Amino acid sequence: xxxxxxxxxxxxxxxxxxxxxxxxxxxxxxxxxxxxxxxxxxxxxxxxxxxxxxxxxxxxxxxxxxxxxxx
Amino acid sequence: xxxxxxxxxxxxxxxxxxxxxxxxxxxxxxxxxxxxxxxxxxxxxxxxxxxxxxxxxxxxxxxxxxxxxxxxxxxxxxxxxxxxxxxxxxxxxxxxxxxxxxxxxxxxxxxxxxxxxxxxxxxxxxxxxxxxxxxxxxxxxxxxxxxxxxxxxxxxxxxxxxxxxxxxxxxxxxxxxxxxxxxxxxxxxxxxxxxxxxxxxxxxxxxxxxxxxxxxxxxxxxxxxxxxxxxxxxxxxxxxxxxxxxxxxxxxxxxxxxxxxxxxxxxxxxxxxxxxxxxxxxxxxxxxxxxxxxxxxxxxxxxxxxxxxxxxxxxxxxxxxxxxxxxxxxxxxxxxxxxxxxxxxxxxxxxxxxxxxxxxxxxxxxxxxxxxxxxxxxxxxxxxxxxxxxxxxxxxxxxxxxxxxxxxxxxxxxxxxxxxxxxxxxxxxxxxxxxxxxxxxxxxxxxxxxxxxxxxxxxxxxxxxxxxxxxxxxxxxxxxx
Numbered sequence: 001x002x003x004x005x006x007x008x009x010x011x012x013x014x015x016x017x018x019x020x021x022x023x024x025x026x027x028x029x030x031x032x033x034x035x036x037x038x039x040x041x042x043x044x045x046x047x048x049x050x051x052x053x054x055x056x057x058x059x060x061x062x063x064x065x066x067x068x069x070x071x
Numbered sequence: 072x073x074x075x076x077x078x079x080x081x082x083x084x085x086x087x088x089x090x091x092x093x094x095x096x097x098x099x100x101x102x103x104x105x106x107x108x109x110x111x112x113x114x115x116x117x118x119x120x121x122x123x124x125x126x127x128x129x130x131x132x133x134x135x136x137x138x139x140x141x142x143x144x145x146x147x148x149x150x151x152x153x154x155x156x157x158x159x160x161x162x163x164x165x166x167x168x169x170x171x172x173x174x175x176x177x178x179x180x181x182x183x184x185x186x187x188x189x190x191x192x193x194x195x196x197x198x199x200x201x202x203x204x205x206x207x208x209x210x211x212x213x214x215x216x217x218x219x220x221x222x223x224x225x226x227x228x229x230x231x232x233x234x235x236x237x238x239x240x241x242x243x244x245x246x247x248x249x250x251x252x253x254x255x256x257x258x259x260x261x262x263x264x265x266x267x268x269x270x271x272x273x274x275x276x277x278x279x280x281x282x283x284x285x286x287x288x289x290x291x292x293x294x295x296x297x298x299x300x301x302x303x304x305x306x307x308x309x310x311x312x313x314x315x316x317x318x319x320x321x322x323x324x325x326x327x328x329x330x331x332x333x334x335x336x337x338x339x340x341x342x343x344x345x346x347x348x349x350x351x352x353x354x355x356x357x358x359x360x361x362x363x364x365x366x367x368x369x370x371x372x373x374x375x376x377x378x379x380x381x382x383x384x385x386x387x388x389x390x391x392x393x394x395x396x397x398x399x400x401x402x403x404x405x406x407x408x409x410x411x412x413x414x415x416x417x418x419x420x421x422x423x424x425x426x427x428x429x430x431x432x433x434x435x436x437x438x439x440x441x442x443x444x445x446x447x448x449x450x451x452x453x454x455x456x457x458x459x460x461x462x463x464x465x466x467x468x469x470x471x472x473x474x475x476x477x478x479x480x481x482x483x484x485x486x487x488x489x490x491x492x493x494x495x496x497x498x499x500x501x502x503x504x505x506x507x508x509x510x511x512x513x514x515x516x517x518x519x520x521x522x523x524x525x526x527x528x529x530x531x532x533x534x535x536x537x538x539x540x541x542x543x544x545x546x547x548x549x550x551x552x
Contacts, residue, residue: 008160011346012153016310019296019303027294029283033357034294036142041353044152044346051159051343058163058339 004054011047015040075390076226079217082260082394083234086401089256090241093248101430104246105175105413106330113337115251119328119406120341121348122254124151125261126403127212129355130396135372137359140301141293144356148349150313155349157318159342163335164477165320170330176410177326177469178418184476187485188422193492194469195418198323199411201465203444206407210235210448213400219377220393228449234401235445242405242437247327250405257398264395265354267388268380272358275383276365282357285364293363300511308513312467315519319470324403324410404441412436461503464515468495468522475526487529495522 018024018039030038098104111119136144165180174180177198182191213234218227241249273279286293296303320326332338355376362375370378380392416433424432472488475481482488499518502509509517 008156012156012314015149015153016307016314018149019306025295025303027287027291029287029294032280032283034142034283034286036294036296037145037353037356040145040149040152041350044148044349047152047156047346048343051156051339051346054159055336055339055343058160 004057007050008054011043011050014043018043073386075220075386075393078387078390079221079230079393079397082390083230083237083397083401086253086256086394086398087234087237087241090237090249090253090405091244093241093245093250093252097244098246098248101413101416101426101433102173102175104430104433105409106327107247107251109170109331110333111251111331111337112333113340116328116332116337117341117344118254118258119247119251119331120325121345122250122257122402123325123328123406124345124348124352125257125399127209127216127396127400129261129352129399130216130376131212131373133352133355134359134362134376135374137293137356138363138372138375141290141295143296143301143306144359145353146306146310146313148352150310150317151349151352152346153310153314154317155342155345157314158320158329159339161318161474161477162320162329162338162342165326165473166329166332166335166338168477169326175326175330176413176417177320177323177473178414180326180476181469181472181485181488182418185472185482185485185488187489190472190485190489191418193489194472195414197465197469197492197496198414199419201462202323202407202411203440205462206404206411206440207444207447207452209400209404209407210444211452213397214448215373216377216393216396216400219374220381220389230397231445231448234397235404235441238401238405238408239438239441242408243434247331247406247409250327250402250409251331253398253402253405257395257402260391260395260398262351264392265351267384267392268358268376269354271388272361272379272383276361276379282360282364286360290363293360302511305511305513308511308516312513312515312519313463315470316463316467316515319467319473321466321469321473322410323414323466324406327406327409327413404444408437408440411440461499464499464503464513464518465496467515468492468499468518470519471523471526482526482530482533484533486533487526490529491522491526494525495519498522 018036021039024035024039026035028035102108133144133147168174168184169180172183174183176195178191178195181194182188210231214227214231217230218224221227241253245252273282296306316322317325320329329338332341358376358379362379365379366375377392381389384392412433415436416429420429420432469492471491475488495518498521499514502514502517
């Protein structure tokens with residue numbers, strides 16, 4: 001379970017820090033497009049399956065939220 | 072040219088009429104009108120929220136930003152993806168609390184969670200004040216889209232008036248249901264229009280494979296973040312502040328989209344899918360790079376996408392692009408005006424007002440707010456320009472309160488949150504208008520840092536006082552409120 005929680009944090013970190021990754025922030029083209037655009041595009045794409053696989057993990061949170069409502 | 076005018080006129084009317092079919096008869100209560108009785112499934116919520124990605128900024132600002140910052144413009148899809156991860160985790164919790172306690176707005180949430188009507192009113196006033204220039208920008212943007220393509224001032228004025236009247240009509244009739252049905256049409260239109268742009272425009276200027284090698288040869292600085300206004304610090308802090316604002320639901324009109332969902336899981340599934348949709352934003356960015364290479368220096372950057380479109384496509388297809396642009400103004404405007412009206416009716420009116428009067432005030436506010444936005448767009452389009460700079464960095468100051476409101480360990484009075492918000496807003500306003508050099512750090516982040524420091528100091532001070540039995544009174548919370 002811990003690796004799924006960790007996996008959720010990876011795309012935001014990869015996107016937020018992209019400006020400081022030297023192999024990303026450079027003038028060369030990947031697949032004919034700017035490397036920074038391709039890098040962020042790939043992580044936007046990868047975020048979806050990561051969140052989708054994590055869906056089942058958060059159903060228990062509904063009970064936590066229900067308890068929270070009572071507080 | 073005539074074909075273009077016909078397509079624009081039919082398209083704008085069609086968007087408005089689609090809003091009316093959202094309901095068979097007018098909404099009868101504030102809850103039904105503002106959050107659709109909380110019955111929307113995954114796909115309706117998806118269309119509602121996907122629709123919010125595309126505003127007039129997509130047609131005007133995004134390609135324009137390529138002129139100044141090159142690839143720095145990719146902070147927009149970046150912050151959306153990061154924000155959706157945050158919403159995946161937080162939105163179902165906001166939704167559940169809202170359902171159990173009957174919240175319709177962000178201010179309802181804050182007022183109840185911190186037992187502080189004063190905090191509710193403060194956040195409502197900030198929401199309305201900071202969102203009005205953004206609403207006006209949508210109306211002005213629609214006028215500019217028509218003007219850039221037709222070259223005609225009076226067509227632009229007529230376009231703005233007709234669009235605002237239609238939005239007012241379908242919002243009064245159908246409320247959030249009207250926004251949902253227009254969102255279906257808008258998203259379909261956007262995908263068609265972006266498809267036309269990404270195929271038609273580059274082909275007219277030598278093909279896709281030619282664009283970026285030319286940029287690499289002639290303007291390589293546009294392919295990287297480098298020293299200057301759009302450096303790594305700007306990129307990181309702009310993305311962070313926008314993602315925080317999105318994840319913590321600080322934009323008032325987001326609440327209607329989230330609260331209209333029928334379950335927390337519908338929201339989670341929605342946020343798991345939305346990052347894919349953000350890829351569509353790269354299409355106008357690519358067209359922006361075409362414009363950089365093709366347009367003469369001194370061209371208006373904000374008109375770049377529409378200028379190259381006009382040069383590349385036949386009149387009726389340009390008309391279709393304008394209709395797509397009109398949809399990006401009308402649908403978010405409808406969502407914004409519902410959010411602002413709900414704040415005015417639910418949180419700014421005195422507590423003694425009954426539900427029917429609130430509902431009436433809410434609907435009257437729709438007309439008043441849209442009329443004000445239209446008037447400003449027509450008469451004084453630059454009047455609120457300075458305030459617009461504060462929309463995101465100002466509203467993100469509500470993020471600490473929203474996050475703490477979800478937690479069990481939160482201040483039991485609204486005072487620390489109120490003091491934090493005031494401190495954050497003062498810093499943001501001062502830094503925005505003083506022109507002080509902050510090394511390209513987004514002023515919203517600096518405001519948030521001050522906001523948090525003040526909030527935690529005030530929280531520590533008030534909780535120590537409330538633990539001291541000599542000073543504790545039963546009326547403390549009531550006085551703060």
